[in-house]
Amino acid sequence: MSLTREDVTYVANLARLEFSEDEVTALADQLGAVLDYAETLSGLDTSHIKATEHVLAVQNVFREDEIKSCLTNEEALANAPESEAGCFKVPRVME
Amino acid sequence: MEYEIVIGMEIHVELGTKTKIFCSCPTEFGQDENTHTCPVCLGMPGVLPVLNEKVVEYATRAGLALNCEIAHFSKMDRKNYFYPDLPKAYQTSQFDLPICTGGAVGIEVDGVKKDIGITRIHIEEDAGKLLHESADGTLLDVNRCGVPLIEIVTEPDLRSAEEARAFAEKVRNILEYTGVSDCKMEQGSMRFDVNLSIREKGTEVLGTRTEMKNLNSFRALIRAVQYESKRQIIELKKGREIIQETRKWDDTKGVSSSLRSKEEAHDYRYFPEPDLVPIVLEPSYIERIKSKLPELPEAKKKRYVEEYKLPEYDAGVLTTTGVTARFFEEAVALYNEPKQISNWMMVEIPPLLKENEQSMETITITPALLVELLKLVRDKVISGTSGKEVLKEMFVSGKNAGDIVKEQGLAQMSDTGELEAIIEKIVADNPKSVEDIGAGNEKAYGFLTGQVMKATKGKANAQVANEIIRAVVARHLA
Ligand SMILES: [Zn+2]
Numbered sequence: 001m002s003l004t005r006e007d008v009t010y011v012a013n014l015a016r017l018e019f020s021e022d023e024v025t026a027l028a029d030q031l032g033a034v035l036d037y038a039e040t041l042s043g044l045d046t047s048h049i050k051a052t053e054h055v056l057a058v059q060n061v062f063r064e065d066e067i068k069s070c071l072t073n074e075e076a077l078a079n080a081p082e083s084e085a086g087c088f089k090v091p092r093v094m095e
Numbered sequence: 096m097e098y099e100i101v102i103g104m105e106i107h108v109e110l111g112t113k114t115k116i117f118c119s120c121p122t123e124f125g126q127d128e129n130t131h132t133c134p135v136c137l138g139m140p141g142v143l144p145v146l147n148e149k150v151v152e153y154a155t156r157a158g159l160a161l162n163c164e165i166a167h168f169s170k171m172d173r174k175n176y177f178y179p180d181l182p183k184a185y186q187t188s189q190f191d192l193p194i195c196t197g198g199a200v201g202i203e204v205d206g207v208k209k210d211i212g213i214t215r216i217h218i219e220e221d222a223g224k225l226l227h228e229s230a231d232g233t234l235l236d237v238n239r240c241g242v243p244l245i246e247i248v249t250e251p252d253l254r255s256a257e258e259a260r261a262f263a264e265k266v267r268n269i270l271e272y273t274g275v276s277d278c279k280m281e282q283g284s285m286r287f288d289v290n291l292s293i294r295e296k297g298t299e300v301l302g303t304r305t306e307m308k309n310l311n312s313f314r315a316l317i318r319a320v321q322y323e324s325k326r327q328i329i330e331l332k333k334g335r336e337i338i339q340e341t342r343k344w345d346d347t348k349g350v351s352s353s354l355r356s357k358e359e360a361h362d363y364r365y366f367p368e369p370d371l372v373p374i375v376l377e378p379s380y381i382e383r384i385k386s387k388l389p390e391l392p393e394a395k396k397k398r399y400v401e402e403y404k405l406p407e408y409d410a411g412v413l414t415t416t417g418v419t420a421r422f423f424e425e426a427v428a429l430y431n432e433p434k435q436i437s438n439w440m441m442v443e444i445p446p447l448l449k450e451n452e453q454s455m456e457t458i459t460i461t462p463a464l465l466v467e468l469l470k471l472v473r474d475k476v477i478s479g480t481s482g483k484e485v486l487k488e489m490f491v492s493g494k495n496a497g498d499i500v501k502e503q504g505l506a507q508m509s510d511t512g513e514l515e516a517i518i519e520k521i522v523a524d525n526p527k528s529v530e531d532i533g534a535g536n537e538k539a540y541g542f543l544t545g546q547v548m549k550a551t552k553g554k555a556n557a558q559v560a561n562e563i564i565r566a567v568v569a570r571h572l573a
Binding site: 093 | 178192
């Protein structure tokens with residue numbers, strides 16, 4: 001198995017996810033299996049293939065620097081679970 | 096043991112585009128909270144960002160001005176982190192293939208010149224502004240979200256607070272010249288991060304570094320570097336280890352402190368931004384931008400010395416900012432007396448700007464108005480002393496020099512008859528001075544001249560007055 005329980009806990013923490021002990025074990029197994037499967041690609045000789053920097057073959061999609069209309073303050077805050085003084089309100093964060 | 100300070104900087108500069116980097120919201124500063132937003136910069140699901148072409152152009156221009164290589168191929172990446180200043184929970188930035196690499200900027204501190212290496216410049220979006228004003232939460236203003244930034248990353252080539260300042264100022268001047276940013280520090284258009292470590296002088300290995308983020312003035316930059324380097328040296332002298340950490344600089348208290356809450360190692364899990372396609376710049380595009388670069392401070396300074404025969408010091412001061420240089424050049428075009436203009440711009444104008452709460456950006460005196468005044472002084476219509484008074488009045492009332500001279504009767508007194516009468520009286524009233532002159536004390540002439548200036552409220556033509564004084568005194572001594 002290529003993935004340890006510590007790996008799972010670490011990634012879960014970065015993604016702000018919480019799992020029980022049993023779930024961590026199960027995920028280490030399952031994600032490990034996925035990674036092992038993907039690992040089969042490493043068996044191929046890719047020395048003659050150009051590295052893929054980006055999956056899209058398109059390039060240089062730009063827009064002109066022209067102002068278009070914005071949402072009003074009310075529209076911007078319409079879906080906010082909480083707001084105050086024209087702002088989105090989130091749980092207190094410290095600097 | 097002798098210690099050496101090693102500093103690397105990251106400079107964030109907001110680009111002066113009209114709209115944000117990935118959407119068409121305006122970038123204008125100082126608007127009501129959350130009035131410059133759209134689904135893209137609010138991070139709504141399902142929206143697609145499109146790169147602003149001006150961001151690519153400005154980043155290329157900045158890179159060329161800072162002597163960088165412009166990448167033929169670069170791409171955008173996602174930098175993931177949880178902090179409510181970015182609604183998307185990631186910042187769109189550039190990771191392994193930035194738009195510019197490998198530049199250098201020359202600085203000079205105490206007569207020593209050196210080059211500071213620039214590792215890379217990448218483009219990214221600014222975050223929103225968190226306001227800590229609510230009693231039970233934190234407020235978010237998204238207006239700044241998506242304002243385009245370039246981040247300039249240096250090599251660890253700086254060795255003192257003075258070098259850091261000189262470098263930061265040089266970069267600001269160059270960017271201001273190129274017009275890619277207004278570089279207004281008070282509006283957060285330019286912010287400095289400092290990575291600092293200490294090592295034994297003569298060694299090559301870098302010590303453990305700390306990072307201070309978002310220093311928003313040159314003063315804060317200097318003080319933060321001085322404080323942090325001293326702190327680290329004291330720690331090392333006590334035999335303690337430096338902890339690699341982010342530290343917060345408190346400019347009011349003048350101290351840095353550990354940000355323990357952020358000690359958890361950052362793992363940004365960068366990956367290529369699937370919603371934005373790569374940027375491919377052809378040599379012809381880069382060449383075109385290069386050909387449109389304005390004359391940069393260094394070249395301008397050299398030209399001022401050669402073309403206008405100005406001392407290097409004057410040329411340096413006048414080319415410090417683009418607006419100052421433009422003012423000077425406009426004045427010289429109207430009146431070919433570079434040194435006289437330079438003197439007035441360097442000596443007389445700065446204190447008046449301060450007094451009237453103006454800057455070279457907001458100055459109410461135009462080059463043409465200054466030139467009109469300088470011509471009055473050159474033609475001896477008014478004395479240099481009166482000229483200074485007139486300039487002061489020009490700032491306050493906005494009137495032109497000619498009108499002020501007329502209204503206040505400042506035209507110089509060159510009428511010998513009138514002056515002779517005044518001088519006769521002064522010499523008669525000061526027999527001690529005449530005696531002193533007779534005894535060989537030439538300084539007493541200065542006193543008499545002063546009295547004449549006082550009596551004429553500075554209007555006496557100094558040269559004419561001096562000739563008359565000498566004649567009258569000689570007569571008294573005979
Ligand atoms: Zn927007």
